[in-house]
Amino acid sequence: MPKRVDHEERRTQIAEALIQVAGRRGLHAVGMRDVAAEAGVSLRLVQYYFETKEKLLFYGLQHLTDRFTARVGSRLAAVGPNPGPRAAIEALLLASLPTDQESRTFHLLYSSYSILSVTDGALAAQPFIDNPDAAENTLTGLLAGAQAAGLADPGADARTEAISLLAMTATMGTSILVAQRTPDSAIAVLRHHLDRIFTASGHTTPDARQQTDTNTCP
Amino acid sequence: MPKRVDHEERRTQIAEALIQVAGRRGLHAVGMRDVAAEAGVSLRLVQYYFETKEKLLFYGLQHLTDRFTARVGSRLAAVGPNPGPRAAIEALLLASLPTDQESRTFHLLYSSYSILSVTDGALAAQPFIDNPDAAENTLTGLLAGAQAAGLADPGADARTEAISLLAMTATMGTSILVAQRTPDSAIAVLRHHLDRIFTASGHTTPDARQQTDTNTCP
DNA sequence: ATAAATATGGTACGTTCGTATCACGAAGAG
DNA sequence: CTCTTCGTGATACGAACGTACCATATTTAT
Structure with missing residues (x-):
């Protein structure tokens, strides 16, 4: 041979x-x-x-998600050995935005596969369907940890906020892809919500909100 | 002839x-x-x-957006002659979710066109690129109006919240499409944010928030 | 050393696609 | 009453695609 x-x-x-x-x-x-x-x-x-071409496409999807998972992991590791929850979440979300060629390609192809899976049953049965759930669970855990540590608004629902952040990040990514939005503006929106979640309570601002309230106290 | x-x-x-x-x-x-x-x-x-096929596809996109705009308009009209801003926004967002066959088709095809436009320059120059901006402006105006009427948190940034709501709605729509999320759970998340924006201030609850605050007033 | 198995190249086949061509009936214009 | 123009049908063409087939050099196993 x-x-x-x-x-x-x-x-x-x-x-x-x-x-x-x-x-x-x-x-x-x-x-x-x-x-x-x-x-x-x-x-x-x-x-x-x-x-067959179908097998090639399936393998390509698997490879794509593997590479991207590794990329997000390394981005997360790059923010330091044990970052605060806020820094970790921010790194996680920003790593998903298509800001360079590699992440652009990932975002485009992942979206393409997703759309294809709607009308292609064989593709819908492929493994990439549970990746979003994993991200959601990870983010929920991070948020809940931050709440337990007194860093985030204890009144917020961790899972709902996790879903929201991921959902916004996904659409922002597509918007960046089609050149309808700049990465900076997308990041600004995400930071706005992180600020909302992380500064509403915690050690620095237990009652900072009342500065803008029409306070009825004497 | x-x-x-x-x-x-x-x-x-x-x-x-x-x-x-x-x-x-x-x-x-x-x-x-x-x-x-x-x-x-x-x-x-x-x-x-x-x-040519290209012209057919372009016309199809135009027709698709036209039909959907009309549909959203009629949904908006269905909530009453002059609804409150909250009801109007909710109708607007929920009408965009793929909950029936027609909206599923719209969401699928609009996403397909968007993805195609990334690698097809001729499609990227098509008119559907400014539709998202229109929705964003409409929603921003609605939110600002609600703020002026004292119905919504005056401290929120109307445009940022509009962008966020639309972004979440878009991703939720895709999640519903790929059967990763149910319409009900998507609606719950959207309502959560509407509650946040609309109950933070306004006539009914100028200080209702303090019920959950760690109030430092005497 | 001979045989079997592996990796690779070249090429042909059948299908499908978008587009072009030919043909013809039906109706308004002169 | 022609004659031109518009709407419609059937079919043909060339390209591209996924796949199948045949050939061959090379390496391991007996």
Whole structure:
């Protein structure tokens, strides 16, 4: 036989090529020949490692989410060994915004896959459907921890706020993608809500809110 | 000549067929033959009224946004002749959620077009890009009006809250579409934020908040 | 050393798609 | 009453796509 190649490594290489070309021309426009050309291999090779286009697309989705999870993790680690909940949440959310080429590609392709899954049952059964739940749970835990530590408004519902933050981040991401909003304005909106959640109570401002209240106390 | 047909009416009929089949099988999967069959006309007719597929898609997008704008308007009118700002905003947001077949189709296709526009320059230049701005401005005005009337928290930034509400609504819509969230839970989250904005001040509760505050007044 | 298995290239096949072409009936204009 | 123009049908064409098939060099196993 020829030089016993690592199949998983080859598949990764081809999947990366898929992501590149799909990020450039759109997921709908990518063909096996494009992927082969981008990866620098023959069409036959793509067929060899992924028997069908559907399998290639599924593997590409898996690879995409894996890479992005790793990216968010490293961003989170970059804010310090044990950051405050607020810093951690901010890092988490901002890492999801499409601010550079890699995150733009991720956001575009993840959205494309999601939309495709609405009308494609086989894709809907793919693993990427539980990733949002994981993010929601992580964020909820972070918020609840901040509340327990007296850093965040104890009256807020952690899960609802987590859902809200993630939802806003997602739409902001798309808005940035279609050049309808700048990353800065998106970040400003997110920070606004973090301020609301994190300064409404806690050690610094137990009654700072009353400065703007029409206070009826004597 | 034959019986002088109304071109605009025919185009509308065909565009509606496009929307139907695209909503069923996905925008990426729709072909001219599918549209023709759905509309009950020949392939040649689709070519006759829209010379090219690109023009058909553009017209379809226009028709889609028109229909949806009308739908939201009628939903808004259905809440009464002059509703309060809160009821109006709630109607506006809830009308955008994909809760029935028509709004599901709209949400799916609008998202598909948006994603397509990222990698298709001609589509990005299409008119649907300013619709979000219009919604944002409308909502901002509604919120500002509520603030002026003393119904909403005067300390909130109307535009930021408008952006946030629309952003959350958009993502919730997609979540409902992919069956990751139920309409009820999405509505609950939106109502939570409306409560936050609308009960923080106003005629009924100038100091109701202090019931939950750690009030430092004597 | 011979055989079996592996990795890779080249290419052909059938289908589908958007578009173009040919053809023809029906109605208003002169 | 032609004649031109408009609406419609059927069909053909070239390209691109996913997939299948055949060939071949190389390496491991016997």
